[in-house]
Amino acid sequence: MIWVNIYDMKLLEDALKGSARALGRLISLVENESHGFLDILKYIYPLTGKAKIIGITGPPGVGKSTLVAQLAKIYCRKNHSIGILAVDPSSPISGGSLLGDRIRMAHLFPEKNIFIRSLSSRGTLGGISQATMNVARLLDAVGYDIIIIETVGVGQDEVEIINVADTAIVVLSSGFGDEIQALKAGIMEVADIFVINKADQPDTARYVSTIEKMIHQFSNKKSWMPPIVKTIALTNQGCEELIEKINEHTLFCKQNKTLIEEKRKKNILEIKRLIERKIREDIDLFFEKKHSLENLYNKAINEKKDPYSIADEALNAFWKSCKEKMEKAAK
Amino acid sequence: MIWVNIYDMKLLEDALKGSARALGRLISLVENESHGFLDILKYIYPLTGKAKIIGITGPPGVGKSTLVAQLAKIYCRKNHSIGILAVDPSSPISGGSLLGDRIRMAHLFPEKNIFIRSLSSRGTLGGISQATMNVARLLDAVGYDIIIIETVGVGQDEVEIINVADTAIVVLSSGFGDEIQALKAGIMEVADIFVINKADQPDTARYVSTIEKMIHQFSNKKSWMPPIVKTIALTNQGCEELIEKINEHTLFCKQNKTLIEEKRKKNILEIKRLIERKIREDIDLFFEKKHSLENLYNKAINEKKDPYSIADEALNAFWKSCKEKMEKAAK
Numbered sequence: 001m002i003w004v005n006i007y008d009m010k011l012l013e014d015a016l017k018g019s020a021r022a023l024g025r026l027i028s029l030v031e032n033e034s035h036g037f038l039d040i041l042k043y044i045y046p047l048t049g050k051a052k053i054i055g056i057t058g059p060p061g062v063g064k065s066t067l068v069a070q071l072a073k074i075y076c077r078k079n080h081s082i083g084i085l086a087v088d089p090s091s092p093i094s095g096g097s098l099l100g101d102r103i104r105m106a107h108l109f110p111e112k113n114i115f116i117r118s119l120s121s122r123g124t125l126g127g128i129s130q131a132t133m134n135v136a137r138l139l140d141a142v143g144y145d146i147i148i149i150e151t152v153g154v155g156q157d158e159v160e161i162i163n164v165a166d167t168a169i170v171v172l173s174s175g176f177g178d179e180i181q182a183l184k185a186g187i188m189e190v191a192d193i194f195v196i197n198k199a200d201q202p203d204t205a206r207y208v209s210t211i212e213k214m215i216h217q218f219s220n221k222k223s224w225m226p227p228i229v230k231t232i233a234l235t236n237q238g239c240e241e242l243i244e245k246i247n248e249h250t251l252f253c254k255q256n257k258t259l260i261e262e263k264r265k266k267n268i269l270e271i272k273r274l275i276e277r278k279i280r281e282d283i284d285l286f287f288e289k290k291h292s293l294e295n296l297y298n299k300a301i302n303e304k305k306d307p308y309s310i311a312d313e314a315l316n317a318f319w320k321s322c323k324e325k326m327e328k329a330a331k
Numbered sequence: 332m333i334w335v336n337i338y339d340m341k342l343l344e345d346a347l348k349g350s351a352r353a354l355g356r357l358i359s360l361v362e363n364e365s366h367g368f369l370d371i372l373k374y375i376y377p378l379t380g381k382a383k384i385i386g387i388t389g390p391p392g393v394g395k396s397t398l399v400a401q402l403a404k405i406y407c408r409k410n411h412s413i414g415i416l417a418v419d420p421s422s423p424i425s426g427g428s429l430l431g432d433r434i435r436m437a438h439l440f441p442e443k444n445i446f447i448r449s450l451s452s453r454g455t456l457g458g459i460s461q462a463t464m465n466v467a468r469l470l471d472a473v474g475y476d477i478i479i480i481e482t483v484g485v486g487q488d489e490v491e492i493i494n495v496a497d498t499a500i501v502v503l504s505s506g507f508g509d510e511i512q513a514l515k516a517g518i519m520e521v522a523d524i525f526v527i528n529k530a531d532q533p534d535t536a537r538y539v540s541t542i543e544k545m546i547h548q549f550s551n552k553k554s555w556m557p558p559i560v561k562t563i564a565l566t567n568q569g570c571e572e573l574i575e576k577i578n579e580h581t582l583f584c585k586q587n588k589t590l591i592e593e594k595r596k597k598n599i600l601e602i603k604r605l606i607e608r609k610i611r612e613d614i615d616l617f618f619e620k621k622h623s624l625e626n627l628y629n630k631a632i633n634e635k636k637d638p639y640s641i642a643d644e645a646l647n648a649f650w651k652s653c654k655e656k657m658e659k660a661a662k
Contacts, residue, residue: 038639045637155486267638268628272618274642275649279610287603297599306376307598308369311605318606322653 004039015142030134044141051140055149055165057158062173063197067233068150075146081113083144087132087151087161088120129160154187167249173198174207191226192249199230286318335370346473361465375472382471386480386496388489393504394528398564399481411477412444414470418463418482418492419451460491485518494521498580504529505538522557523580530561617649
């Protein structure tokens with residue numbers, strides 16, 4: 001039996017009835033890992049699993065926002081309801097440029113069945129990709145059947161964020177030749193579809209063949225070879241084809257045993273991360289209260305100890321304190 | 332008393348005598364977190380603290396490698412011994428393009444007092460920035476007095492890696508206007524010096540004033556305002572001035588109380604990370620042996636449990652198993 005407090009329960013009921021305001025507040029609770037957020041996630045979990053989650057990343061300036069807007073429009077026309085999460089891992093403070101994009105985009109869509117939200121919760125214990133997953137589940141539970149996760153960049157953070165998606169799309173453009181240097185293995189492994197946007201640029205053909213070579217060199221995907229879709233998002237060219245490729249990939253994932261196994265491994269990894277996160281909370285609590293790391297460090301520095309030995313001692317103190325926890329668990 | 336096994340002790344002795352081969356093997360041990368690596372780090376710790384650690388990052392193509400080569404040459408001429416660590420967080424597999432750069436660079440420097448090494452240890456439990464710190468300490472201990480950490484990109488990984496350095500340099504170039512979008516808070520906060528390379532490009536002046544504005548907007552540094560140094564690394568222009576700025580920053584750090592306090596906090600954070608890492612090892616060990624997460628997951632899926640509840644149960648099992656550990660610690 002999962003227990004959710006009355007206040008959150010009211011929010012949940014309203015969000016499930018379609019209140020964007022209630023959904024927004026739930027997302028904040030989950031994003032900020034506020035008290036009781038795990039209960040909310042446990043409660044909504046049985047309602048999830050219906051949405052298609054699409055991840056989109058790429059270097060700044062390739063036209064991701066325009067592409068996302070076009071995809072959203074097309075899905076809208078097909079009577080889907082769309083949740084868009086703009087995730088900005090590099091910006092803990094300002095909320096980043098994405099939020100601005102989003103606000104501008106919101107004006108393009110007065111439609112009720114589009115929900116747009118920025119996430120930039122760097123500070124959360126579970127990490128940004130876990131927070132993204134949690135919020136995507138919320139959107140899924142309240143009935144958004146297409147969820148687009150957009151993030152800027154091709155670093156490890158972005159790889160982890162779009163790895164949350166069922167289909168990961170990397171958007172590139174021939175104007176960003178130097179970016180290829182930075183792509184390398186991580187992003188090549190995670191991409192299910194490549195989009196070459198601004199395909200009306202003169203050197204697009206050469207660029208496409210470079211990416212093709214990289215796919216053959218780096219792609220680690222068993223049996224699914226990431227296709228390259230050329231788009232001009234500004235004029236909607238290639239966007240329908242992209243959606244077809246997404247559908248092909250969805251179908252493929254449902255039938256392919258290797259990918260089902262991969263998904264299972266992803267789920268197990270998530271559980272492991274949740275466990276680590278909980279223990280990290282315990283550690284934080286322990287070192288906040290009785291034995292502050294500050295004191296421990298000052299004492300050790302006076303004795304000229306190295307950080308590795310200080311950590312050993314601190315951990316020992318932590319284990320001692322675990323007696324209570326252990327006895328409770330043993331009951 | 333710190334105990335190091337005989338084989339590692341021999342490597343340590345050779346490395347301290349100047350054997351690059353022994354040092355290389357020690358670095359591999361530390362990078363891969365092989366058995367006994369923490370003992371090595373404890374052992375060498377008292378020998379560290381003499382080197383100046385310089386971190387250099389920036390988007391690909393701005394000319395970081397050329398700049399690093401010029402700095403190394405100048406420091407060489409001033410009779411310093413230089414260790415260069417090229418850290419590539421995005422590439423767990425290929426070793427990345429940096430290694431190639433490094434190999435090419437090695438030919439430029441037949442001098443004995445330059446040691447060049449690539450790191451790309453994504454998989455390590457302690458994380459890439461801890462691994463970088465550990466290897467930098469090794470270089471410091473064996474006598475390299477200038478350590479340059481170079482990494483490509485401006486993402487969170489790169490921020491954490493150059494945060495290991497005493498002086499963090501962000502290299503930009505006016506050809507990378509779009510990159511400014513991606514810079515944002517993280518990198519602006521960590522940079523001690525900005526370098527605008529390829530300063531002979533026509534729009535450099537405008538670019539410099541853009542960066543100046545960003546520094547004023549985002550910089551979080553107390554009292555130290557990051558200077559901007561214009562360079563043309565290819566012809567060595569501005570490189571001496573950069574070294575002067577690095578020296579100024581070093582001097583400033585030694586005298587400024589806020590920065591001394593920041594450094595202390597960094598050290599405490601490192602200890603916390605080391606503690607978390609150790610517990611993560613324990614968790615891994617636990618779930619490898621008795622209660623594999625695999626089994627736990629399969630069982631829970633049959634019972635239609637959500638991942639958050641599965642994690643709770645798994646953690647409970649883990650705490651139960653901690654009895655032994657706790658009793659040992661209580662002695």
